[in-house]
Amino acid sequence: MRLITRMLPALAALAFPAVAHASEDEQLWTTASATVKLSDHWRFSQEVVGRFSNDRDGLYEIEMNSLIGYRISKKVTVWAGYTHDPQYDGGDFTVMEHRGRQQVTFDNIVRIGPGQLSARLRLEQRWREGIDGTAWRLRPYVKYVLPFREGGKTALVLSHESFIDLNTTNFQRVEGEERMRNLIAITTPVAKNVNAEIGYLHQHGFRSDADDPNDNVASFSLSFNF
Template identity: 85%
Template sequence: MSLRLKLTTACIALSLPVMAHASEDGQIWTTASATVKLSDRWRFSQEVVGRFSNDRDGLYEVEMNSLIGYKLNKRVTIWAGYTHDPQYNGGDFSVMEHRGRQQVTFDNIVKIGPGQLSARLRLEERWREGIDGTAWRFRPYVKYVLPFREGGKTALVLSHESFIDLNTTSFQRVEGEERMRNLIAITTPVARNVNAEIGYLHQHGFRPDADDSNDNVASFSLSFSF
């Protein structure tokens, strides 16, 4: 069995529900992001994510992330910024969430076969308007990018991210791992400095007092670099 087939099979297996009883939801996530090179070391990143759900009758979240990054070297960048995250119920506004975000990214740190492994460590502080408490969350992330041909820019993307709650509040109720995301996608350039990615993301949520959740997500994104 080829390395590409083995990795694809492994990612699909990770994407399957890990609990026998779980609620199911079909979703669509759309993302647009831009990274601007301010100098040799400084970067600015802006990302907007729109999320739509069958169970929530349409739009349920618009996540806007603004980050400033500083490259320590060609592989490691430290970032800090703010997330503006209005949430909706059936398209009607329900609650406003604000987040502080700090992260370290490690680009192409390990070569595995013909592909490259990258990683990210992210810490978030979350506040909701009109609700007491600060929720702390840790989000480790790994991504493997496997070009379809040597030197090519069209590639298979496999990624995993865990959400680990570091405390509990009235709106963050799980101690430890709250959810995981596993993605299998194809990325390709569509214009100069523009990449498109399309894929399937499985999000599994751990809920101690109810059935676990499984979100089956069609994921579409465009990324710009300047």
């Protein structure tokens, strides 16, 4: 992890302009996901994300997302499910977060040049054990996939996601845009029904009463489709 994360500040400087009064962290995110076609319309998706941080001395989050989707058309699917999200400090458990999740995905809705644009609108309700309040959050997301050659499956991926907090609680303290994520990555098939993606993600937080945090993230994921 250290060899990877030592390169991230240099990549960040090239990919994003310097931000005044900002703190920095180097991280590693690993993701494994599987989507199963249950019928012509129904889908099941399971995703597990492990997040590691230099500033937090290792593992700080394991996010597990379970979703059922109904395909309305070739390009539109509605989903609903649950997120189990234990959080850690240096690998030691700190708090359990539960989330309800609803989303609509729009696959390959617009062709821009040789690439395709997709989008997702996600709504979440968040609860933390031992802390009062329900935190509501909206997460709009767009992704552009550009194949390296016509008809090829190896492609450049560019994406943006904003986190917009719809209220405040004891653990959700920023009303409005709380953070954004920008990703540049390469995706390629590695086996039948298996894709790998590796890239760099920049996460910028917005704080009115403290320095804005910046996370430079090495991102690696495997996705299985059945």
